[in-house]
Amino acid sequence: MKFFRAAVAALVLALVTIAAPQAAATQGVGVVEYNLGDQAFRDPTVSVPMELAAVVHYPRDLGRRPHPLIVQEHGSWWSCVDPVAKTPQGDWPCPPGQRPLPSFRGYDYLGEKLAERGFIVVSISANAINAHLLGEEGYYSRAHLVNKHLELWRDLARGEGPLVGALGRFRGHVDLTRVGTMGHSRGGKGVMWQASDKHTPEWPAGVRIRAVVPLAPVYFNYPEENTSDVLVTRVPFKVVVASCDGAVGVVGLQYVKDVKGKNPDAGAVTLTGANHNFFNTEWSPGKIGGEDDAPANCVGKLTPAQQRGDAVREIVSFFASRLRV
Template sequence: MVSIRANGINASSVWGDGNASSLAGLINEHLSLWQRLDSTGKGALAGKFVDPATGSPRGVAFAHHADMSDVGIMGHSRGGAGATWQAAESHRGQWPAGVGVKAVVALAPAYNLVTEDMAAHRITRTPLAVVRGTCDGQVTKEVVPFAAGAADRTESGFYQFEVHGADHGYFNTRWSPQSGQVGSRDDAFPVDGHPGYCTDRDDAPAAGQLTEQQQRHVGTTCIDAFFRRYLLGDTTVDPILTGRLHPDSDITTVDVEATLR
C-alpha cells in the first residue's frame, strides 16, 4: 500500500473538474515512478526509503517485487473524484506504460456534481466501488447516484456501500479529532434531543454515530473485500460485496447495492 499527498493541489485554486484532473495526474505520476522502480530498480524513488521508526536511510530492493499491471486505486474526498477521473475510459491513455488499474474505490468522493462533461468520468472496463456515510457533513448523498452515472455502462461491476453513522473525516486519520491536527473535526450533524445520534446535510435518518476506530474498521471491511475480489480474484468475499453477508453487523448497518457484470 502506498499513500500519496495531494495537499498542494487541494490547497490551490483549482476546483471542479480541473481539481479531479490534477489529482488524476498526480496518481499517474506516482504510478510512473513506481513502475520504473519495479522494472529497473532505478528512478526518483531509488534510494529514497527510510526506516519508519528511526528516519534513517534504508536500502530496499523493490525491483521486480510489485505487479504494476494489477493496481488498485483508492481516493478519499476530492481524492475519490481524482481516482474516478483517472480510471475513466477517456483517460486510460494517460496511464503510464506497464501500469494496469484493475479496481477503483471512491471513498466519500467530492465530485463536481455540476460537471458539464459526464463522459470525462465514465468508467466501463474497471470495477468501481463508492463508499459514503449517512452522517457525512461534507459531501451530499448525490455523490452516490453521480458515481452510479459514471458506471452506468460498466462492463466490470459497480458497488455502493452506505455506512450508517459514518461521517466524512473519520475515514481519514489525519482529519479525525484524535489526530490533533489543525482543522481536524467531527463533521457529522448532531440530532437535537438525541445525544450520540447523527445525520447529514440532507437529513438522512438518524443513526448512532460511529467512533473513529469503528468507522475505519467498517470502511476497511468494505474496501478490503472489494480489492481482494478484483486484485486477487478472491471470490470468497462476494457475499460481502453483494450484501448477503454483513461481518460488521454488531457495529452498524451497511446498505449494499451491487451491479454485477
C-alpha cells in the same frame, strides 16, 4: 558534471526516509516514507508545481512473487500547521515556523490492513493541490499526480528512477498490471478521473488499473451534463459513502448511476452512522483542524474506530477480490 550528478543523487537519497519501527501495527508490516521535494513534480498542464511524497505500507516478507499495488489519495484539507498557535494553515510550501499537515498519513490504519493482506500500499500527499488548485484543475491534477507516482513505481520495479537507491527492496516485487486506487473526498473524484475511459491513455506504459474505490467522494461535473471525465465503464469500482456525511452527503452514488447498464462491476455501499472526516485520522478531533462533521441529528453515529473498521472491511474485501490476493 559528475560532481553535480553525485550531489543530486545524494539529495534524492536524503529525502527518502525510513519511518520509525513503531509506525507499523504488526511485525509483519513495514513502513517507509519517500519525499522528493515540495515542488518536485512540474506537470505542464497544471499552474503550480506539486510535491512527490508518500508513505508506503508493505509486507515485510515480500517473498519471491510480485504484489499488487494500491495508491491512496486524500482529499481537500489544510496543507500546513502552525504548531505554536496550534492552527491549520493553507499555504504551500509551508512557510518558516509551520510544518506540512500529513493528510496522506491519515489512512495508515487502512494501509496496514491492506499490507497484511499482501498489498503494497502507497498513500500520496497532495498538499500543493489543496493550497493552490481548485475547480477542474484541482481534479485533473489529482489524476496526474496519481499517474506520476505510478510512473515512479513502474520505474522502481524495473530498477530505475529516483526511488531505486533507497527503495530497491521492491524491485521485482511490484505487479503494475494489478493496481488499485482509493481516493477520499475530492481524491475520490481524482481517482475516478484517472480511471475513466476517457483518460485511460494517460496511464504510464505498463500500468493497468484493475479496481477503484471512491471513498465519500465529491460529485461535480463541468458542464453539469458532461460525465465523460469520470465515466468508468472498463474498470471495477465500488463507491463507499457515509449516511452521516456532513460534508458531501451521499452524492457519490451518482457515479454508479451514471454507468448503469455499462459497467457490470460498479457497485456501492452506504456505511450507516459514518461521517466524512473520521475516514482520515488527521482530519478527526484531536488533531489540529480536525472536526466531527456529522449533523446533530445523525442516527446511529459511529465512533472513529467503528467507522474505520467498517471502511477497512469493505475496502480490503473489494481489493482482495478484484486484484486476486
